[in-house]
Every structure is written in structure tokens, then in C-alpha cells.
Amino acid sequence: MRNAIVDNIRALCMLGVIGIHTGSLALTPNDFTLYCLLEILSRYSVPAFFFISGYGLCCTDKTLLSGGALPYADFMKKRLRGAGLPYLSWSLLYMLYFWLILPPGFVSWQPLHVAFVLFFGLGCYHLYFMVILLWFYASYPLWRVLLRGIVKHGAAAGLALLLLFQLAFNWWTTHPDVAPSQWSPLAKNFFVYRLNYLPLHYLLIFMGGSLAAVYWDKFLAWLRAYPLPVLALYLASVVYDAGSAYYAFRYQGYTLIDLANTYHQLSHQGLLYTIASLLYFCLLLDWLERRVQSGSAPKAAVCLQRIIELLAANSMLIYFIHPLLLDWLTSFYNKFGIVMTAKKVCLSYVLLVAGSLLASLLLQKIFQRSKILSLLFTGKR
Template identity: 50%
Template sequence: MPERNQIIDDLRGICMLGVIGIHVGSFVLESPQPNSFLYMLLEILSRYSVPAFFFISGYGLFCQYRPESHVAYLPFLKKRLQSVGIPYVVWSLLYLLYFSAVMPGCISWQPGNIAFLLFYGLSCYHLYFMVILLWFYFTFPLWHKLFAFFQRCGLKLGFALLFFLQITFNYWTCHPNINSTELPLLLQNLFNYRLNYLPLHYLFIFMLGGLAAIYYNKFIKFITSHFTAVNIFYIFTLFFIGGSYYYYYFYYNYSLIILVNTFQQLSLQGFLYTIASLLFFCAVFSKTNLNNPCRQFIHLLSVNSLIVYLIHPFWMDIINRLCHAGGIVMTSKRILAIYFLLVALSVFSSILLTKLGSKFPHLALLLTGKRPKTNTF
């Protein structure tokens, strides 16, 4: 079983399209007549993307550290802090500097406030993902041992229990019925920002990535031999989450913002849709020729996924400011144009920064957590 393969790697590309879609969805709310279907497409049906990155991370880690092996914790942590911790801090500070420049006085540079923003991933709205990923790294020996325990006691039983525990935990976390104002400030912050740092919300997806890594050949054989069933499951979850969205939209008059907060990736609908999407995309990729133009584009996104992920909110903010300055009214066509423009600008920026990083290794280390091995990055 190879440590890397293009099926899993190319999931990054399809995930990046989803992440950008989620963020572009906010433009729909600025439209005089918001398109509910476009909003669902961008803000709801793209929600598979964030959990899918944890699936990819679980796959990568369990490829390197099989359950029967030993994890040398400090070397492991040092390597991960370089690959994720350094770019997280650097990009967080870059965004804080940017927001300070365009909105003077909006950022307090007191050390305590900066530490608060970094701990919870609040420097920019997309960076919380890296905080959760870092917590997965900090706690990885626990999940490594948990997988070994599942193997001893039965994988089917272990993952079935984890599946139901995940649904229960996510529901309780999203509907805790706790008044946080009664808690001490430290606990109040830990509670209010629980979605920004707790890896437990995505544990099943992360472990599923580990399952795909340890039993990769069986995993690919299963989804390809049951391709019709995978498609049916995907379509079912698509209608489940989409139907729930429109049901509450028409019958309960939920606003678009309430809808997206109700049917996000931690809801039952979102959780099942994420699992189905992962199986579906892996199955489709396994049956798609690598020379297919769409697959080549997705691979291009995959190769540039880290910088695309990190930089696209900067370009989105620039586009948003230009639209407001020019008095541009948001329509569905313009929002879709912004989406494709944002993808193009982000990919171009990644290619440019990658080439720059090949000439300046320290810059590459700061921006991506990696040093270029050759003249190409």
C-alpha cells in the first residue's frame, strides 16, 4: 500500500472547491433577492469539505503510523508543529496585519489578546481548521491506541459505537442548553469557542481516514464493487440535507443564516452527507482517467491546496471591498463569476508563491511549513 496516492490526494482539490464555495456563499446574503438554491449549493452542499480534510489527515497519519507501530511523540509533534504550526502562526499574523491596515484600530496588539486569537483560531474565519488539526496532532497517540483497540475488539463494533457516539456528541455540542454567562471567563471562552478547537467533533471522520489507510486495498475494492450503492447513498444524503433545508425554509420560515447554522457539517444531515461524499468522490476518482481534463484541474487544485486555502479569504475581502466601492449589486451570475475568479486568483497566487519559495527556502518554510527539496516546489 503506497503512503500517498492520487485518489486521496485529489480529495484536497475537490475539498478546496467546497471551502471556497462556503465562503463565497456569504455574497448571496448581499443580494436584493437572495437565491435560496444558490445559497444551499454554496453554503450547505459544500459542507463536506471541512470534515473531508480531517479524513485526509487521518489517512496520512495512519499510513505513516500503523496501529501496531510506536509513535515517538516528541519527534512526531516537532514535525507537525513545523508543517502546520509555523504556517498557522505566520498566516494568522499576516491577516491581523492586513485587517489592521484596512480597518485601523480593529485589532488590539496586546500579547494577551494575540494569544487569545491564536489559541481559538480567530485571526481570520477560516484558520480554526488548523487549530483543530493541531489538536488532532497533540492527541494523536490516543487515537492511535484507540484504533489498535478497535482492531482487537472488532472494527465493525468499534466504528459502529463511535458512529453513534459521534452523532450524540455533535448534537449535544450544537444544542447544549447551557448558559455560558454563568461560567468563569476562562470556561466561558472554552465553551463559546468549542467548535474552534475540539477535535472530538470530527473524530469519526478522522478515524475513517485511518481505516481507509490501514485497509486501503479493501477500501477501494469495496467502494468500486459497490459503486451503485455508494451512488444511492450519496443521492439519499443529498436529498436528506437538501430536503431538510427546504422543509424548514418553506414551512418554518427559517432565514438563510439560521438554515446554514442548523444544517452545517455537525448536524445529522451534514454528518451523513460528509461520509457519503467521501465515499462517492473516492469511488468516482478510482474510476476516472488521470488524463481527464476535470481530474487534471482537480489535481492542480490539490497540489496548490494549502496556499489556496490560506490565501483565498484575502482575495475574497479585496473583491468584496471593490464591489462595495463600485456599487455592484450582487446577482446569482455575478456571485458565480466571483467564485470562479476567486479560484483562479488563489491558484495563481499559490503557483507564484511556490516559485518564490523555491528561491527563498525560509519563505517557503514560513508560508507552508516545508522547505523545497529541489528547484521546483
């Protein structure tokens, strides 16, 4: 059974992902507020996709709580078709694109190099998410057992322990204090690209989505009973995350790029902000949906709901295609000597969202005429 609220979170995630990638344009005007909005406060988006994935897996797992075995081969076959095949196709497409536009030597088609790129999600900067997602799928039997244990012994205690683990693990992996220069090339690559494949960085959020699936009615009732505390938590997390970044920028000499590399989704500020954002977004989308369904919503709210649903329905293709459009847009700016200002960055964001949506709709038209292309690039026939 589909959940409109969880489905519509995809739209907010997509807007956040595009915000992160548009943030590079905000370096030229050196505008902290704009950069913080795009590069820091949009960082909820990547973890939130894992919340959605955890929710979706548990909703379709019919024997999860009954103790039945998982038909792992069929499970992985379905996930490799739905996520693995599109990841492979889009990765090769981006490799081909960069091979065509970059000077010789930047892209190699040697089998070992291609395998290296695919394993670590290096075909384009946004594709690492799919690698982590595939690792979550591959290790799902472990998380299935963990979820049963949490349900048995109490969700609150389980989430609290997971939060402590997540804070400690993320801190250790982002501040390892290790010099891998003398390691073997294989070990060094696994260390350098550890953020590209380890699902443990997002375990709390993934398990949060899984528990939301198990306790959805109670979860929604809790949100509706405590809207003000949820709003207060969200605002406090915004102040904490953005405030930490501002202090570092204003008083500690951090550059804007330093901020993005410090106050990301794996920092403790970013993790707490992600949790608060998910609670607030679920509350907000539930409120909007109820207003629209009751017929009491103004036209603006109805229009907003339709836009969110449209973005959510096209989120997968928007995710895959928007870096290509951003590269074209950036090349256009460079060719004509257009210097970025805060207003131009905002306009670029709007153009990228609209252009990615239109490209997604066009691709869907094409895929409707070709089942093979649809299977390769969306995982659907």
C-alpha cells in the same frame, strides 16, 4: 507511499471551502438553490480534510499496528513545523492585514490578546481548522490506541459505535442548552469557542481516514463492487440535507443565515452527507484515475484529472490565501456599487478559485527563492 485518490480529494475539499466562503455573497439575491449549493452542500469539505489527515498519519506511522511506541517528541516537532508554523505565520499576517484596514481598536497587539486569537484560531474565519488539526496531532497517541482497538475487535462495529458517539456528541455541543453569562471569562471563552478547538467533533471522520489507510485495498475493492449503492447513498444524503434545509426555509421561517447555522457539517444531516460524499468521491476519483491510466478516457476527462491534480497540489496555499482575495473582491463590489445576482455570485466563485490558484502558483515561485519564507508559510524548506 502517496495515494492519488486521497491526494485528489484535497482539490474537492478546496472547491467546497471556497464555496462556503463565497456563500455570503448569495445572501443578496436571496436565492435558496444557490445558497444551499454553496453554504450547505459544500460543508463536506472541512470534515473531509480530517479524513485526509487521518489517512496520512496512519500511512506514515510505521509501528502503528505492530504495537511499537510513538516517538512523540519527533512526531510533534515535525507537525509543528509542517502545520503549526504556517498557522502562526498566516494568523499574524491576517491580523496585520485587518489591523491596517480596520478602524483602531478592532485588532490589538497586546500579548494576551494575540495568544487568545491564536489559541482559538480567530486570526481569520478559516483558520480554526488548523487549530483543530493541531489538537488532533497533539492527541494522536490516544487515537492510535483507539485505532488498534477497532482493528482488533472489528472495523464495522467500531465505526458504528463511533457514529453513535459522533451524533450524540455533536448534538450535545451544538445544542447545549447552557447559559454561560455568569461564568468566568476563561470558562466562557472555552465554551463560546468550543467548535474552534475540540477535535472530538470530527473524530469519526478522522478515524474513518485512519481505517481507510489500514484497509485501503479492501475499502477500494468494496467501493468498486457496490458503485450503485454508493451513488444511491450519496444522492439520498443530498436530498436529506438539502431537503431539510428547504423545509426549514420554506415552511418554518428560517432565513438563509439560519440555514447555514443549522444544517452545517456537525448536524446529523451534515454528518451523514459528509460520510456519503467521501465514499462517492473516492469512487469517482478512482474511476477517473483508472480511465485516464488505461488510455480510454476522453480528452475532457484527462483535462479534468489534470485540473484536479493541479488544485490538489496547491490546496494548502489556496486555503490560506483565498479569504484575502475574497475580501478584496467584496471591497471592489462595494466601492463600485455592484449588486450581487445569482450569475454574479457564480462568476465570483470562478474568479476566486482561479485567482487563488494563480496566487498560489505565484507564491510558490517566491518561496522557491526564499527558504525562510517557504518554511514560515508552508512548513517546507
